[in-house]
Amino acid sequence: NAGVTQTPKFQVLKTGQSMTLQCAQDMNHEYMSWYRQDPGMGLRLIHYSVGAGITDQGEVPNGYNVSRSTTEDFPLRLLSAAPSQTSVYFCASSYQDGEQFFGPGTRLTVL
Amino acid sequence: EDKVVQSPLSLVVHEGDTVTLNCSYEVTNFRSLLWYKQEKKAPTFLFMLTSSGIEKKSGRLSSILDKKELFSILNITATQTGDSAIYLCAVRGSNYKVTFGKGTLLTVNP
Numbered sequence: 717n718a719g720v721t722q723t724p725k726f727q728v729l730k731t732g733q734s735m736t737l738q739c740a741q742d743m744n745h746e747y748m749s750w751y752r753q754d755p756g757m758g759l760r761l762i763h764y765s766v767g768a769g770i771t772d773q774g775e776v777p778n779g780y781n782v783s784r785s786t787t788e789d790f791p792l793r794l795l796s797a798a799p800s801q802t803s804v805y806f807c808a809s810s811y812q813d814g815e816q817f818f819g820p821g822t823r824l825t826v827l
Numbered sequence: 828e829d830k831v832v833q834s835p836l837s838l839v840v841h842e843g844d845t846v847t848l849n850c851s852y853e854v855t856n857f858r859s860l861l862w863y864k865q866e867k868k869a870p871t872f873l874f875m876l877t878s879s880g881i882e883k884k885s886g887r888l889s890s891i892l893d894k895k896e897l898f899s900i901l902n903i904t905a906t907q908t909g910d911s912a913i914y915l916c917a918v919r920g921s922n923y924k925v926t927f928g929k930g931t932l933l934t935v936n937p
Contacts, residue, residue: 747923756836758915758929759870766923774924775828806869812923813858818869 718742722807722819729797729826737792737822739807745817747810748790749774750782752803753821759806765790766812797826829854829920831928839934844906848931850916851898858919860892860899865913865930873901873914906935 723738741748749764751774761774765784779801781793790809794801802825808816830853840846852860859877863870874883876892876899883890887906892899903910913930920926 749925751927756929758833759917759927761924761926764924772922772924775926808925810925813919815861815872815875816917816925817872821869 720807720809720817720819722805722822724822725820726823727825729794729824731798731826733797735794735797737794737805737807737824739790739792739819740788741790741809741817742788743809743817744787745809745814746787746812747816748784749808749816750780750790750792751806751808752776752801753806754803762792762805794824799826802826829918829924829926831916831918831926833914833916833928833931835931836929837932837934839936840906842906842908842935842937844935845902845904846906846933848901848903848914848916848933849898850900850928852916852918853897854918854920854926856921857894858923861917861919861925862890862899862901863915863917865915866911870915903933906933908935908937911935 720741750762751759763782765771805822807819810816834849862873874890879894915930917927
């Protein structure tokens with residue numbers, strides 16, 4: 717099992733550019749989520765999904781879109797990058813009531 | 828909105844000390860509380876608690892949940908420098924949504 721994979725590991729964008737952070741899991745987990753982590757702020761939930769075709773907003777969804785067309789994949793799209801989106805992004809997956817497994821993270825810098 | 832508050836936000840101790848980390852929460856339709864340890868990379872799972880009063884233990888780490896008072900504690904005994912990390916508390920509520928606190932930064936000095 718590869719577990720939870722994320723690509724890319726690092727990314728630098730210019731303000732206004734768009735991009736997609738990829739997340740995939742091979743554990744057949746129903747629940748997937750995206751968090752951002754900034755210094756001193758813990759993990760803040762951006763979007764989450766309880767199954768294919770179902771997504772919902774977390775506490776900081778503005779500027780991000782998600783879709784869940786398959787159980788395995790949960791990409792996060794930045795529509796028009798802003799410096800405030802500079803952060804480390806983690807994807808996680810779990811069975812609905814199980815422990816969350818995290819991907820290795822993507823470090824994003826927006827200039 | 829679900830809320831998780833951890834205290835203290837940071838803590839510095841000497842090797843061999845015992846530490847207690849606190850986590851209080853407000854959540855709609857509580858399902859479980861989870862503790863994670865984060866060093867330089869992604870968080871790693873420590874414990875999941877669903878029932879009040881039952882202690883979960885793994886080596887020098889233990890945790891207990893009080894569902895009536897809406898809090899949990901994480902204890903680390905005989906701390907080592909390798910315990911230095913951010914400790915994150917999270918709760919799972921309605922729709923299986925998992926909300927994290929800001930974490931406690933623990934520094935263990937030799």
